Amino acid sequence: MVKDRFHDVVRTALEKEGWQITADPYEIAVNDIEFEIDLAAEQLLAATRENQKIAVEIKSFISPSNVSDFHTALGQFLNYRDALEIVEPDRQLYLAVREPIYESFFKRRFIVAAIKRYQLRLIVYDVQQEVIAQWL
Numbered sequence: 001m002v003k004d005r006f007h008d009v010v011r012t013a014l015e016k017e018g019w020q021i022t023a024d025p026y027e028i029a030v031n032d033i034e035f036e037i038d039l040a041a042e043q044l045l046a047a048t049r050e051n052q053k054i055a056v057e058i059k060s061f062i063s064p065s066n067v068s069d070f071h072t073a074l075g076q077f078l079n080y081r082d083a084l085e086i087v088e089p090d091r092q093l094y095l096a097v098r099e100p101i102y103e104s105f106f107k108r109r110f111i112v113a114a115i116k117r118y119q120l121r122l123i124v125y126d127v128q129q130e131v132i133a134q135w136l
Contacts, residue, residue, distance in 0.1 A: 004058040007038060010096045010123070012130045014056070019043050026055050030083045037080050040091070053091040055084060056123060061101040070111065073097075077120060096123040099133050 004010075011021060019041040026040035039056040057080060059073045073095055081093045097106060102124040105111060115122070124134040 004038060005060045005062060006096075006098065006125070006127060007058055009127050009130050010056060010058045010125055011039060013125050013132045014039070014041050016130070017043075017132055019054070028083055028087050030086050033083070035080055035083050037093070038096075053088070055080065055091050055093045056096050057093070058096040061097060061105065066101070066105045070105070070114075074114065074118065074120070078118060092121060094121045094123045094135075096125055099124050099126050102134075 011024065015021065020043065021039060021041050023040035024038070026037040028035050028037070037055045038058045040053070041056065042051045042053050045052050057073070057076055059069060061069045061073075063069050077093065077095050084091050084093055102122070106115070106122070114120075122134070122136040123132055124136065125131065126133045
């Protein structure tokens with residue numbers, strides 16, 4: 001697997017927030033189909049003494065077409081979410097996108113509607129500071 005250009009940035013940002021990376025990449029299989037999600041992480045929630053588990057698919061949006069990149073990201077997200085519901089239903093899936101792409105592309109009405117319709121969870125990250133800017 002070729003790592004996304006900003007893979008290490010997102011990993012560092014998650015670790016700064018106290019997430020323990022448990023798989024890089026996170027490989028799962030459903031019947032005879034294998035999937036490779038970029039990261040899996042866990043964090044102990046002190047208030048409930050339970051682990052919160054996430055999987056993160058990281059997308060750079062560096063091709064000439066943000067729309068094409070979004071088609072790919074959405075398709076992967078939906079497939080990965082369906083697979084996780086079968087093999088690890090307590091793990092929440094997030095799509096990680098750079099802050100400038102979120103501000104310039106993900107706030108467009110059609111994209112906002114698609115995010116709502118397909119219930120995408122987003123992590124917006126800052127490349128320079130290597131931090132999570134927003135959890136959506």
